[in-house]
Every structure is written in C-alpha cells, then in structure tokens.
Amino acid sequence: MSKNAELSAILNKLLVPASVVTGLKVESDMLVNQCSVISQRISEVISLGAESDQAITSFEYIPKEFFNDMESSWKGRVKRIHAEEEFGNVDIAAEALSTAVTEDFVPIILRVKSVISSSGSPKGEICYAKEHEAVWFKGKRFIPNVWANTAGEQQIKQLKPAIDSKGRKVGEEWFTTIKVENALTRYHEACDNARGKVLELLRGLSSELQGKINILVFCSTLLIIAKALFGHVSEARRRGWMLPTISPFSEDCNVKEISSEMDLLGLFPYWLDINQGNAVLNDVHMHSLFVLTGPNGGGKSSMLRSVCATALLGICGLMVPARSAVIPHFDSVMLHMKAYDSPADGKSSFQIEMSEIRSLVSRATGRSLVLIDEICRGTETAKGTCIAGSITERLDNVGCLGIISTHLHGIFDLPLSLSNTDFKAMGTEVVDGCIQPTWRLNDGICRESLAFQTARREGMPDLIIRRAEELYLAMSTNKQSASMVHTKTSKTSCSADGFIEKPGSLRNRLELPHGAFELLQKEVESTVLMICKKKLLDLYDRQNISEIVEVACVSVGAREQPPPSTVGRSSIYVIIRSDSKLYVGQTDDLVGRLRAHRLKEGMQDATILYIVVPGKSVACQLETLLINQLPLKGFKLMNKADGKHRNFGISLSSGEPIAAHLTNQLKL
Numbered sequence: 225m226s227k228n229a230e231l232s233a234i235l236n237k238l239l240v241p242a243s244v245v246t247g248l249k250v251e252s253d254m255l256v257n258q259c260s261v262i263s264q265r266i267s268e269v270i271s272l273g274a275e276s277d278q279a280i281t282s283f284e285y286i287p288k289e290f291f292n293d294m295e296s297s298w299k300g301r302v303k304r305i306h307a308e309e310e311f312g313n314v315d316i317a318a319e320a321l322s323t324a325v326t327e328d329f330v331p332i333i334l335r336v337k338s339v340i341s342s343s344g345s346p347k348g349e350i351c352y353a354k355e356h357e358a359v360w361f362k363g364k365r366f367i368p369n370v371w372a373n374t375a376g377e378q379q380i381k382q383l384k385p386a387i388d389s390k391g392r393k394v395g396e397e398w399f400t401t402i403k404v405e406n407a408l409t410r411y412h413e414a415c416d417n418a419r420g421k422v423l424e425l426l427r428g429l430s431s432e433l434q435g436k437i438n439i440l441v442f443c444s445t446l447l448i449i450a451k452a453l454f455g456h457v458s459e460a461r462r463r464g465w466m467l468p469t470i471s472p473f474s475e476d477c478n479v480k481e482i483s484s485e486m487d488l489l490g491l492f493p494y495w496l497d498i499n500q501g502n503a504v505l506n507d508v509h510m511h512s513l514f515v516l517t518g519p520n521g522g523g524k525s526s527m528l529r530s531v532c533a534t535a536l537l538g539i540c541g542l543m544v545p546a547r548s549a550v551i552p553h554f555d556s557v558m559l560h561m562k563a564y565d566s567p568a569d570g571k572s573s574f575q576i577e578m579s580e581i582r583s584l585v586s587r588a589t590g591r592s593l594v595l596i597d598e599i600c601r602g603t604e605t606a607k608g609t610c611i612a613g614s615i616t617e618r619l620d621n622v623g624c625l626g627i628i629s630t631h632l633h634g635i636f637d638l639p640l641s642l643s644n645t646d647f648k649a650m651g652t653e654v655v656d657g658c659i660q661p662t663w664r665l666n667d668g669i670c671r672e673s674l675a676f677q678t679a680r681r682e683g684m685p686d687l688i689i690r691r692a693e694e695l696y697l698a699m700s701t702n703k704q705s706a707s708m709v710h711t712k713t714s715k716t717s718c719s720a721d722g723f724i725e726k727p728g729s730l731r732n733r734l735e736l737p738h739g740a741f742e743l744l745q746k747e748v749e750s751t752v753l754m755i756c757k758k759k760l761l762d763l764y765d766r767q768n769i770s771e772i773v774e775v776a777c778v779s780v781g782a783r784e785q786p787p788p789s790t791v792g793r794s795s796i797y798v799i800i801r802s803d804s805k806l807y808v809g810q811t812d813d814l815v816g817r818l819r820a821h822r823l824k825e826g827m828q829d830a831t832i833l834y835i836v837v838p839g840k841s842v843a844c845q846l847e848t849l850l851i852n853q854l855p856l857k858g859f860k861l862m863n864k865a866d867g868k869h870r871n872f873g874i875s876l877s878s879g880e881p882i883a884a885h886l887t888n889q890l891k892l
Contacts, residue, residue, distance in 0.1 A: 225450075226256045234450070242446040250442050258439045269302055269429050277304050281315070283322035285330055287352040290359055291318070294411075298419040306425055310418040317411040321359070324407040325350060328379055329361045335376030336366050353386070353398065358408055360386045361399045460543035464498040468538040468549035484590075486510040486535070486625055490547025493526050494533045498545075504663040505547070506530075511646075513594075513620055516629040518650030519674035523663035524629040525561070527650070528595045531627060532559045535593050552625075555591040558584045563602050574602035585618055594619055594626030601631075609634040620644045633671045636781065652788045659788040672787030697774055741831075745800055749777050749833055751857050752798055752850065756835055759849055763842065773838055780818070782829040790814040790836065794843040796850065797834040801826055807862045808850045810843035 225231040236252055243249050271278055278300045281291040295314070304311050329350050336348035348363030361383065371377055379401075386398040433440065487510070492503035504523075508531060518524050534544040538551035560580050563573040571579070581596065588594050599615065600608035609632040616628055616635065620642045627648075636647070649670035651662040659674060676696075680689050756775050763769045780786050795814050799807040799821060811817040814834055821827045837843050855861055 226252070235446075238446050238449055238453075241449055242442055245445050245449075246438075246442050248438055248442050250439065255439065255443065255446075258436060259443050262433060262436055262439065262443075265432070266429070269306065269425060271300050271303050273300065275300075275304060277311075281318040283318070283325075285325050285350055286322055286359055287350070289354070290352040290357075293354070294357070294415050298415075298422040301422050302425045307418060307421040310414070310421045313414040314411070314418050317407070317414040321404070321407040321411045324401070324403045325359060328382060328401040328404050331376040331379045332361060332363070332366060332383075335374070335380075336363065353394070356386075356388055356394065357412070358386070358400070359404070360394075362397050363399070364397050456542055462499070463545070464547075465543040465545050466548055468534075468544050468546070468551045470538060470541070470551055471553045484511065484552065484623075484625070485550070486552055486593075487548075487550045488531070488534060488544075488546045489549070491530055491534060491549075492545050493530050494545040506663075506665045508665060510625050510627075513616070513624065513645045514627040514648045515616060515635070515645060516627050516648045516650070517631070517633065517670045518629075519652055519659075519661055519670065519672055520678040521674070522650035522652065522661040522670075524650055525597050526663070527665065528559065528561070528597050528627055528629060532557060532593070532595050552591065554593045554625075555589060556587060557593045557595075558588065559595045559597075560584060561597045572602065574600075577602055581615060585615060588619060588622050588624050590623040592622075592624040592626070594624050594628075596626070596628045599628055599630050599632070605632065605634070608632060610638065613638040613640050616645065617641060631673055633669070636669055647783055649785070654788055654791045659791075666785075667783060669781060669784040670787075671784070672789060697776070741800075744804060745779065745831060745833070748798060748800060748806065748854075748859065749779070751854065751859070752833060752835070753777050755850060755853050756796070756837075756846055759846055760837075760842070763845075769838055769842065775835055777833050777835050780832045780834065782831055786814045786818060786832070786834065788815065790834070791816075793836050794838070794840050795834045795836045796843050796846045797832050798850065798854075799827065800831045800833070801862070802829060805860045805862050806854060808847055808854065809863075810840075810847040812840065 225235040239250070239252060239255075280288075280295050280299060282288055283291075333348055333350065336346045346363065346366040348361065348366045351360060351362040352358075353360055367380060368374075368377060382401045382403075383399040384401065386394045386400045388394055486508070488506075488508040490505040491508050492498055492505050496503040498505075506527070508527075510531075516524055516527065530545065534546060534549060535551055535554060535557050537544045538549060539553055539557075544551075560577070563577040565571065565573040566576055577600070581599070584594060584596070596615075600612040602608075603611075612628070612630060612632050613635045617640055619626060619628070621644075623644050647667070647669050649666050649668050651664045651666045652659055652670070652672065652674070653662050654660075659672075659677060661674075676689055676693060679692075680686065753775060760769070760773050760775060764772050778786075791813055794810065794812055796808070796810045797814060797817070799809075801807070803826070807821070809817065818832055822830070835846075837846060851861065851863065
C-alpha cells in the first residue's frame with residue numbers, strides 16, 4: 225500500500241481506526257519499515273503455497289483420504305528446505321507402504337474379481353480405517369474352499385486379523401499382513417517426526433518475532449479494516465449505494481455546525497438489490513419527528529429499518545442505500561422494533577416495550593434519531609393511544625428527528641401540543657379493483673389498515689372475514705350515535721361567531737380540542753346524518769332500495785386522504801372550508817375528487833365528511849337534498865346546485881309539509 229500513491233493515502237487514514245482498536249500508536253514510516261523486515265523473515269520460513277514439493281502423497285492403490293489426513297496438518301506450512309530430511313523420510317516411508325500394499329493386497333483383489341461362487345460372490349477391497357489411521361484389506365468369502373496354488377492364494381495365507389492400538393481385534397472383515405503393518409508403523413513415525421520439525425520451526429519463528437508483536441497486531445488489525453472496507457465498497461457500488469454527506473466538525477471534535485435535517489433521496493431497503501429492479505425508491509426529507517401510518521404490509525417497518533441502517537452506515541463513514549444522502553452526525557440512533565415477552569423475568573411484551581421506550585425517551589436529545597415501530601401495540605387501545613400520544617409529545621418537545629409508526633389512529637384525535645411533528649403515510653393504489661400498497665412515503669394520514677384484505681389474502685376463512693366486516697360496521701355505527709348525543713349536549717355552549725374560527729393545520733387543530741371548528745364539524749355531521757337517514761328510510765319505504773342502509777359519516781382531516789376502499793363506491797361528501805362555508809357533492813372516486821378540490825383556492829386545509837351510499841342514483845338524490853336542506857338549517861353553502869346543474873331548486877325531505885316549508889322561507 226505504501227508504494228502506491230492512492231493506497232498510501234488510504235493507509236495513513238486507516239492508522240487512526242487501527243490505533244483506536246488496538247490501543248497502539250504507530251507512525252506510518254515505522255510501520256512500513258518494520259513490516260518489511262518481518263515479512264522478509266516470515267517469507268524465509270513460511271511456505272507461501274507456490275512450492276511444488278509440498279504436494280500431498282498419492283499412490284494408486286492407497287485411498288487418497290488416508291494421505292490427506294496424515295499430511296495436511298503439517299505439509300505446506302514451512303519451506304521444505306528447513307526440514308528436508310524429515311520430509312524425505314516421509315516420502316520413502318510412503319513409497320514403502322505403497323509397495324507393501326501392492327504386493328500383499330492387490331493379488332487378493334485381482335483374485336476376488338475373477339472368482340464366481342455359487343454360495344455368493346467374494347468381496348474384497350483396500351480401505352482406509354479412519355478411526356485407526358490405517359490402510360487394511362476388507363473382505364469376506366474370499367478364502368478358497370480348495371487350495372490349488374492359484375494366483376493370490378499365497379497372499380491370502382499371509383493375512384491376519386487387524387487389531388487396534390490396544391491389541392483388540394477390529395472386526396471379522398478387516399485383515400492386514402506383517403509387511404503392511406511394519407510399513408504403516410514406519411510411515412506414522414516419519415509423519416510424526418516431520419510434524420514435530422514443522423512445529424519446532426514455527427515456535428522458533430514465533431519466539432523470534434515476539435519482540436515485534438505490537439507491530440504484528442497493529443498491521444493485522446489495519447489489514448482487517450482495509451479488507452472489510454474494500455468488501456463494503458465493492459458490494460455497495462455494485463448495488464448502487466452512494467457515499468453520504470455528513471455534518472461538518474471542527475478539528476477539536478466539537479460540532480461546528482449542527483444539522484437538524486436529514487435528506488435521503490432515492491432511499492431503498494438495504495437488503496434489496498436496485499439493479500434487479502425490485503426496490504421502490506423513496507425520498508425522505510426529515511426535518512422533524514414523523515408519525516407514520518399506513519396499511520398492513522405497506523412498508524412502515526421497512527421504512528424504519530432503512531432509515532436506521534442508512535443513518536448508522538452514514539455516521540460511520542460508509543456508503544448508504546440511497547441515490548444521495550445528507551445525514552447529521554447523530555449523538556445516538558435508537559430503534560425499537562417488535563415487542564417480545566420475557567417469562568423468565570416475569571414481564572409481558574408490553575412491560576418490555578415500556579421499559580425499552582423509557583430508556584429511549586430518557587436518553588433522547590435534539591441530536592438523536594429515534595425510531596419506534598408500532599408503538600403501544602401490546603395493551604388496551606384507548607390507554608395505549610394516550611400513552612403513545614404522550615410519548616410523541618415528549619419527543620416532539622425534545623426536538624429530535626425520528627419516526628413513530630402506529631395503527632392507533634385515535635392519536636390524531638387527542639389534544640396534543642405538537643410543534644416539531646409531521647404526519648406521513650405509506651401509500652396505496654387500486655389495481656384491477658384491488659387495493660395494493662405502493663410502498664411510497666406520502667404526506668398525510670392513512671386510516672385504512674387493509675386488515676380485512678390482509679387476513680383474506682393470508683387464507684383466513686371468508687366466513688370469518690364477512691362476520692368481522694359486519695361487526696366493524698356495527699361498531700362504527702355505535703360510535704357515530706354516541707358522537708351525535710355528545711354534540712346535542714354540548715351545542716348550547718357555542719357562541720354564534722365561534723364557527724368562523726379555523727386552525728391553519730391539523731397540528732393546530734389538535735391543540736384546540738374544544739374550539740369552534742370542531743363544534744362546526746359536529747353540527748354539520750349531525751345534520752347531514754339526520755337528513756340522509758330520513759331520506760334513505762323514505763326510499764326503503766317506497767321500495768326504491770332493497771334494504772335498510774346503515775349510515776356512517778366519516779371524517780377526513782385537512783392533511784388526510786380517504787381510504788382506498790372508497791374508490792369505485794358511490795358516496796356523498798361535504799367539504800367544510802376555513803370560512804365556515806360548505807360544499808356538497810357526490811362521486812364514485814372520492815380520492816380523486818378530493819385531490820382535485822384541494823388544488824383550488826381555500827380548499828387546501830378543508831375537512832371533508834363523507835357517507836358511502838348504495839348506488840349513483842341514491843347519491844344524486846342525497847346531493848340535491850343536502851344542497852337544499854343545509855341552508856335551511858343555517859349553514860352557508862358555496863354551491864347552489866349539483867356539479868352538472870341538473871338538480872337544483874326546492875327539494876323537501878320525506879314527510880315535511882309544504883306549509884311548514886313556506887313558513888320557514890318567510891322567517892328567513
């Protein structure tokens with residue numbers, strides 16, 4: 225490395241981490257000079273693998289595995305010139321063993337192959353008895369019934385049962401001869417002498433280099449680091465990784481400029497190969513804490529792992545799985561993934577989770593990266609939501625960067641005080657009528673978990689899924705009824721001018737739980753539900769619809785998106801603007817329609833209420849009814865007709881007398 229200009233610069237850089245690991249400080253020139261001396265001495269003794277006289281012995285009739293086991297532990301370790309006598313003795317002994325085996329065993333093998341007997345063909349072969357480190361003859365039915373001085377008979381008469389090192393007979397099928405046993409003993413002694421000589425040479429070299437041990441340790445450590453970096457860079461470049469930009473430091477290691485932002489462009493999971501085209505790239509502009517929502521299998525956990533790995537690799541000076549990256553020098557990177565229990569400690573999974581998050585929250589600073597996956601999943605939903613909200617507030621107050629992923633959507637209805645938190649969601653799309661995750665990071669909140677679809681895709685019986693959907697609908701209806709009762713009891717405390725107050729963002733709305741906008745939203749929701757229920761009952765009585773429809777009014781916040789399940793289903797919607805004006809419409813694509821509305825002036829932070837209804841015809845009738853009835857209830861409407869100006873004028877709800885309506889008109 226020192227003789228190459230580019231590698232020499234790398235060598236000087238690697239002196240620092242090698243010094244940190246070993247606790248030794250070695251100058252570059254001294255390291256190079258000492259390594260040169262040590263390398264020369266080692267190369268004089270140690271075999272470098274290029275010598276042709278170090279091959280493992282091999283003969284035709286002796287199994288190769290025998291010689292490999294006997295010689296591989298010492299051959300090729302040192303140069304033969306330092307142990308020529310010992311190595312030569314091994315070669316002579318091996319050749320003598322081969323001669324003995326050829327003379328005593330091979331004729332028997334040839335005889336066995338040529339004899340056919342009615343009582344069963346004889347068997348015989350030269351085998352390696354690994355346990356006894358011996359080469360013996362193994363056979364049966366090879367002794368002739370009548371001795372006729374044919375080939376091989378003389379060798380058969382010389383055979384004797386093979387015995388182990390303790391003098392015990394090995395078995396009925398194992399045989400040897402005195403000549404083979406003597407040759408084996410001589411070969412083993414030669415190998416032992418050669419092995420001892422090699423160990424003697426290695427011990428002598430080790431003693432000689434003992435005074436250079438610090439240089440050896442330092443050099444080995446440096447080379448390990450260099451090889452690891454070379455492997456990392458080679459694989460990272462092949463995978464399309466990039467070297468990130470890290471916040472600068474002054475020479476005394478004090479932070480010269482602390483960056484409070486992390487920008488990752490083209491981030492992808494580190495376990496995927498972008499060259500294979502199976503990685504989804506995401507741009508992560510993290511200037512604050514993220515509260516991340518998304519459907520099951522939407523990529524929330526993968527996003528946390530990817531951000532965590534990128535931050536760790538980046539602050540270590542390594543390449544990261546992204547097109548480009550700007551990473552602040554975090555003082556700590558803390559990740560909490562899936563919870564587990566510990567029966568040995570008497571702790572449940574929620575106890576373990578709380579213990580780990582307590583440690584995380586207590587140590588977090590404004591320069592920390594905090595990542596929590598599926599927060600408070602192991603306890604009752606309501607209290608878990610509140611604990612999650614409190615933890616989010618705490619980390620928001622600390623000012624750290626990070627991601628908190630959750631399915632506890634009730635957290636967005638809590639009166640949280642947040643100033644350093646943004647809401648992000650993993651996206652979905654509709655493909656061939658099926659909702660699928662896109663694994664892309666978007667702004668906003670996703671309340672759709674795709675739980676039913678996920679369970680069905682994983683083989684859950686359809687009967688269970690249908691029953692679950694019925695229970696979910698019943699639960700949603702009960703919650704909606706409770707909300708209407710609460711609205712009526714709190715209605716008298718509203719002032720007339722309180723409806724015009726509108727927070728600027730979802731975060732501010734969370735800070736005003738009893739504000740005027742919430743009261744307006746509840747009043748609109750209650751009125752819309754009342755009108756729609758009455759109309760749907762009237763349509764059922766007239767047999768215009770086949771069954772009574774359960775009506776549920778769903779709210780979509782200022783920075784939220786409707787669930788993908790609304791695509792392809794008829795619905796009516798009411799948009800509540802910041803100036804307290806309402807817009808009524810109907811659509812079969814609520815996601816696309818809301819996106820179009822929010823591009824218009826005054827609609828960017830609007831909240832929407834929607835109700836899914838059975839069919840386009842019913843949606844059109846309810847749209848006309850709401851456009852005409854909501855002004856009579858005291859609400860201000862932007863539109864006086866539907867989108868195509870076909871249904872406008874006076875439309876009375878079922879059962880309302882004309883005289884009563886005229887009276888209301890005169891009063892207005």
